[in-house]
Amino acid sequence: MKKNKLKLVLCWHMHQPEYRDLHTGKFILPWTYLHVIKDYSDMATHLEATPNAKAVVNFAPTLLEQIEEYARQVNAYLQDRIQITDPLLAALVDPTVPADIEYRMKLIKDCLRANRDRQINRYPAYKKLAAMAEWLEQNYDALDYINSQYLCDLLVWYHLAWLGETVKLKDNRVKHLIEKASGYTLHDRIEVLEIISELLSNIIYRYKALAKRGQIEISVTPYAHPIMPLLLDLNSAHQAMPGAPLPDLTAYPGGEDRVHWHLKKGIETFKRFFGFTPEGCWPSEGSVCDKTLAILDGFGFKWAATGGSVLHNSLNLPDNEKPNGLHYPFKLKNTNIACFFRDDGLSDLIGFEYSKWHADDAVGDLIKHLETIADNEPSDSIVSIIMDGENAWEYFPENGNYFLSALYQRLAAHPTIELTTFSECLKNKATVKPLNRLVAGSWVYGTFSTWIGDPDKNRGWDMLGDAKWAFDKAVSAKKLSEKQLKEAEIQLAICEGSDWFWWFGDYNPGEAVSNFEKQFRLNLANLYRLLGQEPPVYLALSFTQGFGDPAMGGAMRPGVHV
Numbered sequence: 001m002k003k004n005k006l007k008l009v010l011c012w013h014m015h016q017p018e019y020r021d022l023h024t025g026k027f028i029l030p031w032t033y034l035h036v037i038k039d040y041s042d043m044a045t046h047l048e049a050t051p052n053a054k055a056v057v058n059f060a061p062t063l064l065e066q067i068e069e070y071a072r073q074v075n076a077y078l079q080d081r082i083q084i085t086d087p088l089l090a091a092l093v094d095p096t097v098p099a100d101i102e103y104r105m106k107l108i109k110d111c112l113r114a115n116r117d118r119q120i121n122r123y124p125a126y127k128k129l130a131a132m133a134e135w136l137e138q139n140y141d142a143l144d145y146i147n148s149q150y151l152c153d154l155l156v157w158y159h160l161a162w163l164g165e166t167v168k169l170k171d172n173r174v175k176h177l178i179e180k181a182s183g184y185t186l187h188d189r190i191e192v193l194e195i196i197s198e199l200l201s202n203i204i205y206r207y208k209a210l211a212k213r214g215q216i217e218i219s220v221t222p223y224a225h226p227i228m229p230l231l232l233d234l235n236s237a238h239q240a241m242p243g244a245p246l247p248d249l250t251a252y253p254g255g256e257d258r259v260h261w262h263l264k265k266g267i268e269t270f271k272r273f274f275g276f277t278p279e280g281c282w283p284s285e286g287s288v289c290d291k292t293l294a295i296l297d298g299f300g301f302k303w304a305a306t307g308g309s310v311l312h313n314s315l316n317l318p319d320n321e322k323p324n325g326l327h328y329p330f331k332l333k334n335t336n337i338a339c340f341f342r343d344d345g346l347s348d349l350i351g352f353e354y355s356k357w358h359a360d361d362a363v364g365d366l367i368k369h370l371e372t373i374a375d376n377e378p379s380d381s382i383v384s385i386i387m388d389g390e391n392a393w394e395y396f397p398e399n400g401n402y403f404l405s406a407l408y409q410r411l412a413a414h415p416t417i418e419l420t421t422f423s424e425c426l427k428n429k430a431t432v433k434p435l436n437r438l439v440a441g442s443w444v445y446g447t448f449s450t451w452i453g454d455p456d457k458n459r460g461w462d463m464l465g466d467a468k469w470a471f472d473k474a475v476s477a478k479k480l481s482e483k484q485l486k487e488a489e490i491q492l493a494i495c496e497g498s499d500w501f502w503w504f505g506d507y508n509p510g511e512a513v514s515n516f517e518k519q520f521r522l523n524l525a526n527l528y529r530l531l532g533q534e535p536p537v538y539l540a541l542s543f544t545q546g547f548g549d550p551a552m553g554g555a556m557r558p559g560v561h562v
Contacts, residue, residue, distance in 0.1 A: 005418035006374035007382040007425060008411065009340070011305065012389030013282055014040060015060040015225060017499035019519070020069075022491055023526045027086040028519055032066040034162045037199045039390040042164035042399055044206040047215060050408040054419040057207060057389065058219045058282040061269035062494070064204065071200040078190075078197055089196070092155045093189050097148035104143050107151060108133045111158040115394040119161040125181040126157040149183065156184040159192050165401035171195060208274055217421035219280035220270040222262035224493040227451050229289035229440045231255035231496065234461070236289050236440040237448045240313055244453035249465035253472055259292075262493060263299050279303065279423045284498050285450070286310070286342065286386070286443030290332060293438065297337040303329065303422045304337055305386055307559045308344040309446025313439035323433045327373065327381035329425070330435040338432050340422055342386040342443055344559030346370075350387055351556050355395040359402035363410055367417070374416055380431040386443065391555040444557045451501040456544035460504050460520065464495055466536065467524050474531040488530045495523045504544045508554045513546030
């Protein structure tokens, strides 16, 4: 009898928090547009180049909104020279370089925020500019003598280095600019912006087209990427971390209403961009609990997904029966939603190990692992590889170009492995195992330790709780107009996002901690002002510093604690 092919789902999570100061409209950090021109663009090209490949691509709604705003602003600049509110993009096409020394130093430092080995040292001209920049940091007085050409060349190289590899290989304008190496003119800089504009304007349409032809499934997260189980019950952190210290805040006020708000707003935003209702939800950071799954079920989602450690913790409960094989979706008692569990080992190999390997060897090794699963596990198994879709690739040679190309081509042609999507698995009557109870947790270690349980993270929750009480008080007193209420709801949602808490704590790198905690305090202060209140004095003071040097800069974490 012919054995079934092993079903494999590759799920890429595309997510950036809201980087705008919603009060001024200014973009504080550039990561949204940089990941569009590099990672989202490359991923779309690899999928387009391998029509038999399939994947799930998850988009956070706040990411979609920022892409739209960037595309609008860049087009407005190119057509009518209307100022761009992202400082780096504005500097790229600024005809003059301001004389202010501090501004120049910030610009120079910002243009070094790239992977040293893979993005900077790869290009001799950029490497030379970076060496000069490091000298300037030690010889601050010399900044007076730096001419505008140096800064222009540095800005162009920064953006060339951040372009996707598939763009560099296909676009003759980019090839010419890389070959030119120095002496970039204003015309060259505007050309770089035109390339960026095309990528920003087309990216959502390209994923929509891939979904239309059935090659990808697109799923969604709650609007501003909150950790839903913690909004529902802060004590749910104790299920996987008994005894962990928690905030003074005993419960997040009105948390269940906020979860419903984020899901409703997330689905509305998704439908506006893609024109259909998503069948699946990647809960922010794969964070789930019994109640989260019940709520997702109530919203009509067919599937959710989380980390393998959550399944491991749950199957250790006496309430649950251990199945024969782990590569299955499970259905929690009293719900109709299937929950898929990430193969942490295979996902972490891509995220943390294969960047050091030759691409063919890495893909061969992954396929060997999958063939072992196919040979030794039941024939109805479904393997889920769920990955950060953007942060891994800068650690690979050429932004993962060889790896991703080989991955899709070899898997699409494999005789015993079938690339599929979560919804397709369910439509084809996948075996779904029963689960009586779930241990609350996330895809990071199966716990919520990345967002709560540390003094600085707990302090963040207490600050957020204060702001939510102020919000509730203003709403119940009917002090806000309809417009003010809508703006305050969005601002509150941004404050509730997971990313701020991710970066709190001294084990993270200093610059990242500083950037994210500053924006968190700014977000809270903006909320108080929208409510017509003076922000608390403590929001003027930094409350967390970082000194760590985690793997991959801390932007990704493995699924299993090592």
